[in-house]
Amino acid sequence: MSLSDGIGDFLTRIRNAQLAMHRETRVLFSKVNSSILKILKEEGYILNYEKQESDSIPSLVVQLKYYDKSPVINDIARVSKPGCRYYSKCKDISKAYNGLGIFIISTPKGVMTDYNARRLKVGGEVLCRVF
Template sequence: MKITDPIGDMITRIRNGQMRGLKKVSVPGSKLRKAVLDVLQKEGFIQEYTVSKDKSFETIEINLKYMYGDPVIKEIERVSRPGRRIYSRSESIQKIQNGLGISIISTSKGIFSDNEAREKKLGGEVLCKVS
């Protein structure tokens, strides 16, 4: 079965895994997903992720992060969807919960958190919001 929204699928798997209290969730591998997970790991929302390859199929296993039994990710939401893309300039990227959360932005230079995109003065597609 072909996934039409790979980022949306990954976000849903992370959200469902944390609601169930799972330590790990797995998603099919892709460069875009790895780049988004790099940002989530750098910002402290997940512990780590590992990539395993079976023949020609790549799988990413995400170790979810909990603090005192509660998930670190309180809310994760897809912003730009395949049917409705949302773009933002670097000056108009909104802060999430007064800087406690992040937006993940896909720019021409790569995938960055909202803070990094503002520093580098890069705008782009707002992939998701995490808090």
């Protein structure tokens, strides 16, 4: 099985698991996916994640977070796609949902939120938005 968009698959697995009210889901391991999960945990969108290996295939097990029986993540979507990459300068990075959500951006200094990218004055590829 080959994936043309690993991040898109990763986000779709999280979105579908939350809609189905699963407590956890398993996603393929990559450094970018791990960095995105680290940000989601720091921002309070997920409970925890850990790396596991089954049949010598590394994966990440994500523990999803709910509040009053509804998912904490209302919307998680890919912004920059393989067919149409979206890059933004630091001064052009907007706030997601008027500051209620976050953009996750891949910069030369690593994967970070839109707030940190503006603070460090770095731009990059806007990977996804989370609300």
